[in-house]
Amino acid sequence: xxxxxxxxxxxxxxxxxxxxxxxxxxxxxxxxxxxxxxxxxxxxxxxxxxxxxxxxxxxxxxxxxxxxxxxx
Numbered sequence: 689x690x691x692x693x694x695x696x697x698x699x700x701x702x703x704x705x706x707x708x709x710x711x712x713x714x715x716x717x718x719x720x721x722x723x724x725x726x727x728x729x730x731x732x733x734x735x736x737x738x739x740x741x742x743x744x745x746x747x748x749x750x751x752x753x754x755x756x757x758x759x760x
Contacts, residue, residue, distance in 0.1 A: 727730065729737065 729740075732740070
């Protein structure tokens with residue numbers, strides 16, 4: 689059974705370069721989105737941010753719970 693066999697995970701130079709390009713593109717996009725969201729919420733006070741966080745948590749927590757219960 690070779691399920692847990694240790695594999696050689698060395699990458700070629702070309703694979704490494706492609707992985708670096710993909711990673712840098714992801715980081716660049718994350719930075720752009722974070723900057724956009726920071727600009728949109730810069731004027732919010734602390735209580736507005738807490739309310740938004742609570743709503744976000746309730747909505748996505750509810751969706752996750754619904755999907756979990758539906759799967760059972």
